[in-house]
Amino acid sequence: MLKLQEVSVFAPVIHQVVTDLLRRVERLRLRSHDQATVCDLTGELYKFGFEGISSILFETRLGCLEDQIPPDTMRFISAAGAMLALSEPVLFFPRWTRRVLPFWVDFVRAWDDLYSVAQRLIDRKVEEMDEKVKQGEQVEGMYLTYLLSSGKLSLGEVYISITELLLGELTRHPTPCPGLCTTWPGTRRSRSVCIKS
Template identity: 25%
Template sequence: MFSKLLYRKRTLIARKCTQAKCHALSKQTLRLSSSSAPPGNILIQEDETVQHVKPYSEIPGPRAIPILGNTWRVMPIIGQYDISDTAKVSFELHREYGKIVKLSNLVGRPDLLFLYDADEIEKVYRQESVTPFRPSMPCLVKYKGDVRKDFFGTLGGVVGVHGEPWKKFRTTVQKPILQVQTVKKYIEPIEDVTKDFISKMLAMKDENGEMPSDFDNEIHKWALECIGRVALDTRLGCMDPHLPPDSEPQKIIDAAKYALRNIAIMELRFPFWRYFPTTLWTRYVANMDYFVE
C-alpha cells in the first residue's frame, strides 16, 4: 500500500486480453470533437490507419516453450527474471520488446499485456466504461473471501473486485476523497510530515552526500506516517530517528513489504497455494493477519 503513494505507475497490465478485444482496441483512437459534442467530451472514432492493425498473435514478447510456457522464466535458479523485483522485470521487458509486450502461456493464469505508452494506456482506460474487468491479485481475493471472510465480509475493496461490485465501491469512496475541500484539509498536515522527513534525510547523509542502503525503509516510514495522519488523524511516530525494530510502525512496514513483494511470486509461478497451504502462502496469511488483528 505504501509503494502506491511513492510511485506513479505508467505501466498498465491488462490481465486478460483476447485477440478480438485487442484487435478492436487497436482500431480505435481518441479524439476531441468540438462540433458534435460539448467541450471536454471525448469521442471514439475510427482511425484512418485501421488497415495496418496487426493481430494479437504478433504482439512481441518472450517465446513460450512446451508444457512450461513462460512460467519457467520466473522460476528460481533457472528463471530469466527475478519476479520479486517487478519494477526491474517491467524495465527489462520494455527495453527488449518495446512499448507493448505480451507475457503469454503462464501456468494457471491468463496472458499479461504490458503497455508502456501513455496515450495507449489512456485508450484502454477509456474503453473500459464504468464497470471494468480487471481480475488481479487472486491471492488477496482468496485471503479476503475465504481465509478472513469473517472480517471482510463482502467488502472486496477496489483491488479485489471488478465489474458492478467495483463500480459500487468506487462510487461510494470517490465522493468524499476526491472533493477539493477534503484534499486541501490535509495539505498542511502532509507538508509537516514531509518537512520532518527532509530534516531526517539531511541528518542521514554520509560524507558523499548519499543515503544509506536501507533508505527505502525510511521512505516507507514517511508513507506510513502520512497514512496515519490522514486516516487516523494522528502522528504515529515513524519519524523518530531511534525507532526500534520491534516497534509497531516498523512491524506494519515489514508486514506490508513482505505481502507486496511476494504477491508476484505467488501469482506468476506455479500456483500451488491455490490447492494446499504452501510455506509462502502461510507466511503471506500471517503478515496479512497482522493488519487485521
C-alpha cells in the first residue's frame, strides 16, 4: 500500500482524467436519443481506467476519452483486451495446439502491438527528457522519468517493466463494473450496455 504523500503526487493527473471522463459522459448523454442514456458505460469506464493508468505510467495522455481516439491508442486498447482475453487459452491449451488454433498468433500479435506502442511512448519521453537536458532545464516527472533517469534499468527493461505494470493493473480490474460486461471491450464477444442516469 502506498503512503498518502506518495499517492498525492498523482492527484493532479487523475483529477484531469476524471474531469475528462465526466465531460465525455455528459457529451454522450446529450447525443443519445433521450439525452439521458449512456450506451456502453462499461467501455467508457474501461477507457477511463486505461487513460488513468497510462497517464501515470507513461506520463502522457493517450486520448482514450476523446471523441476521435488516435489509431495508436485504439491499437493499444485492442491489444490489451485481446492479450487478456487470450491469456487463459494460451495457458491451458497444450503447446501443440499453437500451430493449429489461431489464438497463439493473435496472442503474439497483441503482445507485439502492446510493446511497440509502449516503446513509442517511452521513446517520446526519452526525447523530451534529452531536449530538456540540452536546454539546461531540470528534468522533472513521475515514475517513468524516475526509471529513465535513475540509470538502474536499461531502456529495454523500462519498456518491459512499464508494459507489465500497465497489464498488471488491468488484470486486477478486468471489468470496470462487474456483471455489466462479459468480455473485454474490443474483443469479438463484447456487448453494449446502456445505463440510464
